[in-house]
Amino acid sequence: MSNDEKLIELLSAYLDDEVSEEEAHYVEKLLSTDEEAAALFARMSSTTNLFSQLDPVKPPVAFVKKVTSHISESSFNTFFDRIKRALLPRRIQVPALTYAAGVLVIGLILVVSFITITNISVVAPTASEQFVFEEGASDTTTGAAIDKTDTDKLPPEIEEDFVPDQFAGNSGETRDQSSPFLANEEPSQPEETLGADMERESEPSASSRTPSAAVRSFRASEDTARFPYYRAEILQVFSAEDLKEFIDGNGDDFVVMTSISGREINNLKEENKKGLTAADEDFAEPILQPIDFPMTYTAAGNDSIIIFGETIIDKDGLIVGYSIRGPKDSAQVIESFVNYYKKIHLSKFYSGGDPLPGRFGFIATLYPRDLRTD
């Protein structure tokens, strides 16, 4: 530390009366003999006095009520409930009790499905069932790309870092995980590359050609299914690192997440619309055009969920890998989305310009949509 810095530090501390007696004597003597030091001290004093002109800012009138009601609600709700309340439009929010009832029903249906699966023999798929599998990317456990593309031309770190996600299999069962997310820690084919997954997809396995009980159930109740389609709306696209920070950090980060308000999301949307371009490394411009995708399962419930996604786009704009996380109890909705998502081209998500290769994170909402009434 230079003498100047020491002096400035000493004067600053003297100004705050945070010096020892000895230091105080020294400074007082200095100020009476050194004009330069005295001028510096006077300017510093004037600067700090300026801050006294900043009036205290008071919170909005309803602040206490807002905070306390938010906290009392959160005491009884899950992390995802809170995110959902903060992020989703009001029209698709449901009361907590309804949500809880929905989860209960889904659980019940899953149990029934499981029992059914263990009892029903395998039958050959019908044409319509095959369509479902083709559209929905036959092997739902791979979590990788559909088309064989230039994955070998991707930056090596992308391929190395990326771990394809794992979802519940075609059986429609939800994996038992302690994480609130559908985590991807235990891929069933950890050693295989994305390319291998792609090749496998061109040669569907016996299990992938065989419709699950849940799919058969969907076909059987096709006419009466309440929500054959779901809608995905990408709320925000950002760098994979930011996504990681959002969801993989310590528990405190969750609090940050929960506080993202509808207003903030709207602001983000507005900003995104205003033209952050593809040249921007951190913030690509998403189309906020919603994407409708077919539900593979009838037992998916009718609630809205939030998912966190990470996706790898190759230079041609094709999705060559992804990892999507969401609430455990909505595995079937997520799987249906994934089936559809990995088939579509990046240009569906980005307006104009060339597709932006790389690795991205996004937050999306998935919510039921009845096309018959829209």
Added chain:
Amino acid sequence: MKRLSLSNDSQVQNSVEAELIERCLRKDEQAFEELVVRFQNMVYNLSFRFMGNSHEAEDLSQEVFFKVFKSLNQFRGASSLKTWIYRITTNMALNRLKFNKRRKQDKTVSLEKKFSEDAPALKESIADARPNQENRVHGKDIKFRLQEALNTVSEDQKAVIILRDIEGLSYEEIANALEINVGTVKSRLARGRLAIQEMMKDLL
């Protein structure tokens, strides 16, 4: 300049605090409301000074109380409740500033930059600090200039300046709130003040 003395809280105040905490831990909603009422001005003001606009200040303040509520069982009473809340607010504000920076949402602009229609949040932040006539100096608003100057210094310096020159905490309390030593407080404060002084020199 106002000056708070957090470390010398009376025993009465401590016992009131202890009771309040205990009631909060029992999930007594009334108690938590009392806690929010008691600290809302402090938290909001601090949040506003860090974030520079009312929207983010409100969001941050809500997060802070949420965090306080969640972490209250970890409060061991080594410092006063107020200092502890200062620490939470400061840490969360710094995290948020860093995050905003990475998202390139930092709305800081130079004073010369004109405010376009494309910067509603910035305009709003200015509106928040919009001056009274008497506070204008040569057509410039001291409050706005100060807030802008604060936004320009490093986050570490900003934290100590806010806690010292706006909130009036002692060096020891700042050190406690930021979990740094008093020497670091001194040096950050001196450098920060010098930087602010440089930016405000036409007013001094």
